[in-house]
Amino acid sequence: MTAPVSPSVAPLRAEFGAAVERHLISCGDTIIYVSRERSHDALAWLKDTPGQEFDYLTDVTAVDYRDPERPLEVVYQLRSLARRADLRVKVALDKRRPLEVRSVWDLWKGADWLEREVYDMFGVTFAGHPDLRRILMWDTYAEGFPLRKDFPLRGHFSRAEQTRQALAANPEAHYSLEELSIADAFAELPKDMQERLARGERGFLR
Amino acid sequence: MSLRTVEMALATPGADREGRPIRVPLGVAEPAGGHYDEDFGAEHMLVNIGPQHPATHGVLRLVVELEGETVKRVIPHVGYLHTGFEKLGEYRFYNQIIPLTDRTDYLAPMANNVGLALAVEKLMGIEVTERCRVLRVIACELSRIISHLVWLGTTGIDLGAFTPFLWSFQERERVYNLQEAWTGARLTPSVTRVGGMMADIPEGWEAGLREFIQTFPKTLREVDTMFTRNSIWIGRTQGVGVLTREEAINYSLSGPMLRASGVDYDVRKDRPYLGYDEYDFDVPVGEHGDIYDRYRIRLEEMTQSTRILEQALAKLRPGPINVDDPRVILPPKHRAMSDMEAMIYHFKQVMEGVKPPAGEAYFGIENPKGELGYYFVSDGTAKPVRWRIRPPAFINLSSLPKMCEGALLSDVIAINASVDIVMGEVDR
Numbered sequence: 001m002t003a004p005v006s007p008s009v010a011p012l013r014a015e016f017g018a019a020v021e022r023h024l025i026s027c028g029d030t031i032i033y034v035s036r037e038r039s040h041d042a043l044a045w046l047k048d049t050p051g052q053e054f055d056y057l058t059d060v061t062a063v064d065y066r067d068p069e070r071p072l073e074v075v076y077q078l079r080s081l082a083r084r085a086d087l088r089v090k091v092a093l094d095k096r097r098p099l100e101v102r103s104v105w106d107l108w109k110g111a112d113w114l115e116r117e118v119y120d121m122f123g124v125t126f127a128g129h130p131d132l133r134r135i136l137m138w139d140t141y142a143e144g145f146p147l148r149k150d151f152p153l154r155g156h157f158s159r160a161e162q163t164r165q166a167l168a169a170n171p172e173a174h175y176s177l178e179e180l181s182i183a184d185a186f187a188e189l190p191k192d193m194q195e196r197l198a199r200g201e202r203g204f205l206r
Numbered sequence: 207m208s209l210r211t212v213e214m215a216l217a218t219p220g221a222d223r224e225g226r227p228i229r230v231p232l233g234v235a236e237p238a239g240g241h242y243d244e245d246f247g248a249e250h251m252l253v254n255i256g257p258q259h260p261a262t263h264g265v266l267r268l269v270v271e272l273e274g275e276t277v278k279r280v281i282p283h284v285g286y287l288h289t290g291f292e293k294l295g296e297y298r299f300y301n302q303i304i305p306l307t308d309r310t311d312y313l314a315p316m317a318n319n320v321g322l323a324l325a326v327e328k329l330m331g332i333e334v335t336e337r338c339r340v341l342r343v344i345a346c347e348l349s350r351i352i353s354h355l356v357w358l359g360t361t362g363i364d365l366g367a368f369t370p371f372l373w374s375f376q377e378r379e380r381v382y383n384l385q386e387a388w389t390g391a392r393l394t395p396s397v398t399r400v401g402g403m404m405a406d407i408p409e410g411w412e413a414g415l416r417e418f419i420q421t422f423p424k425t426l427r428e429v430d431t432m433f434t435r436n437s438i439w440i441g442r443t444q445g446v447g448v449l450t451r452e453e454a455i456n457y458s459l460s461g462p463m464l465r466a467s468g469v470d471y472d473v474r475k476d477r478p479y480l481g482y483d484e485y486d487f488d489v490p491v492g493e494h495g496d497i498y499d500r501y502r503i504r505l506e507e508m509t510q511s512t513r514i515l516e517q518a519l520a521k522l523r524p525g526p527i528n529v530d531d532p533r534v535i536l537p538p539k540h541r542a543m544s545d546m547e548a549m550i551y552h553f554k555q556v557m558e559g560v561k562p563p564a565g566e567a568y569f570g571i572e573n574p575k576g577e578l579g580y581y582f583v584s585d586g587t588a589k590p591v592r593w594r595i596r597p598p599a600f601i602n603l604s605s606l607p608k609m610c611e612g613a614l615l616s617d618v619i620a621i622n623a624s625v626d627i628v629m630g631e632v633d634r
Contacts, residue, residue, distance in 0.1 A: 026565040027329055027567040029568060056455055058579065058596065059568075059579060059581070063583050063591065065585070065591055066591060077579070077581070077596075084477070086568075108456055108458060109456050109457050109458075109604075109605075110458025110459075112604055114458075114604075121292075135284060135285060136288045137285060146293055147292060179269050
């Protein structure tokens with residue numbers, strides 16, 4: 001059983017040339033690989049071009065393969081609600097270089113939490129995302145990125161260390177910097193948090 | 207706010223002659239001098255709701271920035287129930303992942319099981335038997351009913367109506383009894399397997415389901431009487447938490463949330479699976495995108511689910527529930543004990559697990575909360591390289607800050623309830 005290639009592949013190749021690296025079909029779904037540099041342009045083109053109209057972002061996720069040489073892939077599941085068509089776009093990220101790709105938050109607001117989750121779980125940074133913080137793990141989580149293949153199932157730290165850190169957690173640190181800036185509570189912050197803030201570790205203070 | 211299409215005149219106090227709810231203006235009365243004290247209300251207030259709060263439906267935490275009683279900003283914090291299901295799935299055989307799916311959206315576990323089995327079957331190119339398809343439709347629709355019942359009851363409580371909660375939980379209990387009779391478990395049924403079902407329905411079960419289908423609509427009518435034309439309910443829900451059609455699409459909403467905003471997309475209709483195209487049912491679509499429309503849609507979906515269940519019972523014919531494929535289904539015990547080949551298959555499956563070919567597949571189903579998608583990447587071994595859950599509740603919840611902008615603090619509770627979140631799925 002060979003499924004047809006998505007009709008979006010040929011126009012995308014015509015528009016972006018070599019930036020469309022390859023395409024393949026798996027279980028009937030077409031998968032297009034685009035280069036990291038042009039990924040945002042290609043996704044914006046797919047969203048806005050008449051005849052494509054992929055106006056709905058079903059999902060953003062990433063895949064880290066068991067082969068450590070293989071690049072990490074950021075996966076976008078696109079859908080055109082009008083045409084009832086799906087398309088999967090992938091961006092391969094070389095692990096020897098910084099894992100960074102341009103955010104699609106400006107195209108789809110639904111990408112907000114999805115990209116935060118990919119950042120949280122895989123350590124991929126999305127340039128242009130307005131609020132790239134951890135989302136499922138807590139802000140001070142220091143063990144790394146859980147869904148990477150080099151992350152052990154039980155975490156990097158020992159059970160004793162994990163318990164110690166949990167018990168020593170500072171309840172003040174459960175507010176994001178943005179929230180603390182609303183309440184003008186910088187002076188009341190615990191010292192370690194003030195220092196982290198001064199180093200500009202995350203967020204910004206208005 | 208435009209005039210609503212509520213059919214009957216509102217008899218309850220708080221509505222004008224044309225049937226529109228009378229809104230009591232909220233806020234501080236203007237002082238006699240005509241201007242406020244300069245300092246009054248200038249300072250923004252930070253209110254923390256949750257994670258331990260009955261109205262957050264689980265361990266959700268909302269930090270709300272208020273100006274007076276008006277919400278300037280809501281910053282949700284999730285992850286308190288994070289279990290790492292996706293990571294756990296990478297260390298398990300495909301059939302061993304099914305119990306994990308019970309625990310994500312634990313208000314509709316059977317539908318999750320079905321979604322997972324369908325995703326793996328797509329990866330392997332397996333077509334399940336006719337009886338299995340009908341049983342799975344029954345599982346999905348029962349899940350839709352119990353999930354919407356929990357939503358209805360808890361949302362009623364959030365808005366001050368206690369009685370419908372008791373009605374809906376009573377009905378839910380009857381579905382749980384059916385679920386228990388079928389699978390032996392109430393909350394975590396794990397009812398599917400790759401290529402089939404864990405068990406067929408027991409004798410007499412169909413009669414139980416038929417009785418439920420016949421009596422359940424009465425409760426729905428009672429809820430309808432209680433809520434649909436109730437001016438308190440209308441005043442709290444109409445025009446609150448509005449998302450336009452464009453916003454709903456842009457925020458990737460799915461399920462009743464998307465349809466309440468007027469987008470006619472239902473996976474069962476637009477990408478039929480399990481033979482849903484052979485069933486006769488309607489998909490309710492809203493037009494205002496507010497809490498009231500979400501309520502109407504969920505109420506109507508329950509009625510439609512009973513219609514589907516009725517048709518499924520009529521379609522249910524005797525036959526095998528599992529595919530005849532030794533790669534995925536264990537041979538019957540008596541054959542495994544007497545036949546060499548069957549024993550080898552049995553051994554290989556138990557020890558090595560189901561092995562899909564290398565490749566990847568995404569399969570989305572219409573869950574009560576929205577589109578639940580499972581995305582598998584396989585490298586040909588018995589454990590997935592990547593198991594991704596597309597969590598409808600998580601994505602729907604991400605629109606909460608947008609919906610709460612400019613609302614009142616009490617509306618935050620109503621809006622949050624209308625999303626129908628389940629934290630097991632949001633945090634996974």
